[in-house]
Amino acid sequence: MCRDGDGALHIEVTHRSRGVLPSVVAAIGGTPAVALSRITAGLAGRIVAKLEYLNPGFSKKDRIARQIIDDALADGRLRPGQPVVELTSGNTGTGLAIVCAVRGHSFIAVMSEGNSRERVRMMRALGAEVVLVPQAPGARSGRVTGEDLALVEARAQELTRERNAFRADQFVNPSASRAHAATTAAELFEQTGGAIDAFVEFVGTGGTYAGVVAELKAQRPAIRGYVVEPEGAAILSGANVRDPQHRIQGGGYAMADLPLLHGVAIDGYLTVTDQDAIGMARRLASEEGVFAGFSSGAVVACAARLLASTEVGASIAVVLADSGLKYLTTELWD
Secondary structure: OEEOOOOOEEOOOOOOOOOOOOOHHHHOOOOOEEEOOOOOOOOOOEEEEEEHHHOOOOEOHHHHHHHHHHHHHHHOOOOOOOOEEEEOOOHHHHHHHHHHHHHOOOEEEEEEOOOOHHHHHHHHHOOOEEEEEOOOOOOOOOOOOHHHHHHHHHHHHHHHHHOOOEEOOOOOOHHHHHHHHHHHHHHHHHHHOOOOOEEEEEOOOOHHHHHHHHHHHHHOOOOEEEEEEEOOOOHHHOOOOOOOOOOOOOOOOOOOOOHHHOOOOOOEEEEEOHHHHHHHHHHHHHHHOOOEOHHHHHHHHHHHHHHOOOOOOOEEEEEEOEEHHHHOOOHHHO
């Protein structure tokens, strides 16, 4: 609400002004895109950030949770009332907990003990059963590796059989990339009027990158897509994995084969250090008022680096995957 020059009150209409929605699931998507003008001060070009932490579950994964459940219900793979099981670092689990609660399914989240406590508490508050899997020998808390994820996957498979459950399977389920093509990319293209030269994304399952890049390139083939990996764990670029125990939660698992990326165009590979990701996440909060997580710092740091080198003058789009609230007890905010 604001006053004009005559003192009259006016209500500012936002992206959320959609009338009364039938449930919280209908509130997923439609997140705003903002220009990070303070971060890019002194650089030629701009970074457009999609604020995915404004989804109901505070992350981009709400989108795939809705798509996976609705697609599976539509084609009969998921029966009414059947339990749902999924491996998660916390964001997909939170999204599934929300969607399953509304759609009438119990949800079992299978998660490494190395992920942040906030995510566990949030999923349990939303009615999910959270099964925590011990990390691999020698692993460090807060640094989930592909080896840790393999242990979580094994337990998720066991629980799927034991509970006669539907497995969401976000690493291979095409509904995950479909969700981002149909919603995230379409929204970005509309919000920017098509003024996007490049898209930069930190890769976990690869679903966000695959969906967004496929749709953006369908609209404008010249748009370039860049994959971001942690320094020391840049396996997709063909580098040797030297240090899989990085601090950027939610991705960078040093998994060489990501099915959702099969056949997807990748125009460049970027690496980011823990320090740069954390430093940029803190700058986003203190300079832009954007309170996001580790991977958001990673993609913005890489986008800014591109503006200073090979993408001078470009308009670069990024997705800010989740909220800084999910990392309050981690070193991100020490």
